[in-house]
């Protein structure tokens with residue numbers, strides 16, 4: 001019987017092993033959220049607390065302000081709750097189309 | 099199985115040994131790096147023996163005393179993912195409890211080998227033999243071998259590692275023996291030397307392994323656009339296993355003078371048979387005795403022993419069953435609401451044959467020669483499924 005191997009068709013590994021780092025970046029999960037965080041620039045003092053609390057690692061300090069990557073933000077609002085300066089407010093996303 | 103007359107010398111020395119101990123001895127020769135141990139009747143002797151061998155310095159494996167069978171399989175998965183050979187053994191409720199992890203082991207393509215002392219499932223609680231536990235895991239993606247005696251169990255463990263670890267297979271194997279009936283039976287077993295096994299079974303070389311130097315992700319999420327490909331891969335690997343099982347059986351036979359049919363099935367006096375008994379495990383030996391007796395009376399009857407239930411020997415059965423008019427399938431399990439699980443598959447493979455199904459031996463109920471004889475009397479009867487008590 002001829003050897004069968006559907007890996008050839010699909011280009012995927014046996015056992016779903018991912019052999020190179022960074023592939024999760026391709027999976028942009030930001031659209032999952034219902035709310036999105038909005039930074040009030042003037043209130044942010046770049047303390048970095050939100051950076052530490054964000055479970056998705058979406059926030060970095062850039063140019064002395066928090067910078068939120070909406071590509072991966074799930075809208076959990078933890079950053080907004082934890083920010084001592086109340087510099088992050090949550091806004092409901094408006095769905096353009098379904 | 100026919101044991102050819104032994105060659106001279108220590109190599110073929112037979113040792114009077116319990117089947118569970120034979121399995122432990124064979125496992126030790128395969129040198130698994132990790133053995134997960136958890137007791138459950140009637141399997142316990144196997145892991146107990148390995149732990150004893152470890153304490154005597156005969157086994158170098160890391161022995162992990164886990165807290166459940168779910169953990170036993172998890173420990174094997176974790177260790178195997180790190181790129182080493184592993185072993186565990188279980189029965190009945192233990193198999194049921196580790197069910198979740200069985201699917202994960204095969205889905206992650208980890209060639210773990212597990213010995214199973216087949217036992218009935220609760221309720222009502224029962225510690226004796228039938229095939230309910232492993233039949234319920236039919237679709238778990240594990241290769242399943244059913245052994246007839248201690249020698250076959252000993253040999254099958256060694257073969258199972260070789261088969262499972264082939265690059266185009268990479269699937270786990272269950273080596274099943276009938277609980278008590280076989281697991282606790284003392285038999286003379288021809289033992290192999292470490293050099294024998296080392297020359298037959300190559301060092302395990304995994305496809306991927308967890309290594310902090312070269313990080314990989316295992317057990318990742320698969321979306322609808324890939325999940326089906328992974329399942330197809332598993333199925334392809336299972337089908338590839340058919341030829342590898344045959345090849346391995348043949349190679350083992352040439353090396354050590356013991357061969358089990360073509361590896362997938364084994365037949366007895368089937369060449370001119372008009373009728374056949376199809377069975378798995380220790381009951382095959384009883385069937386051989388009954389067949390001999392009936393043959394003396396002129397009845398053309400033979401035995402087809404299913405050695406590999408997964409992958410299923412579809413082609414092998416089609417090839418030999420053409421001439422056979424009537425078949426009796428002996429099932430030691432019941433797929434409640436339908437019939438015996440072996441019968442269901444045989445019927446699908448041989449739609450033109452007249453096949454009767456006999457449900458016997460559940461929960462350790464003895465399958466005597468008389469029972470087999472009464473089954474043979476009913477071959478060809480109208481009633482398709484019959485329970486024989």
Ligand code: SF4
Pocket residue numbers: 043044045046047048049050051065066082083084085086087088
């Ligand atoms: S916690 Fe608030 S103030 Fe601190 S960096 Fe984040 S947004 Fe700015």
Ligand code: SF4
Pocket residue numbers: 036037053054055056057058059068072073074075076077078079080
């Ligand atoms: S809403 Fe949640 S996920 Fe998004 S940036 Fe804030 S903490 Fe991170």
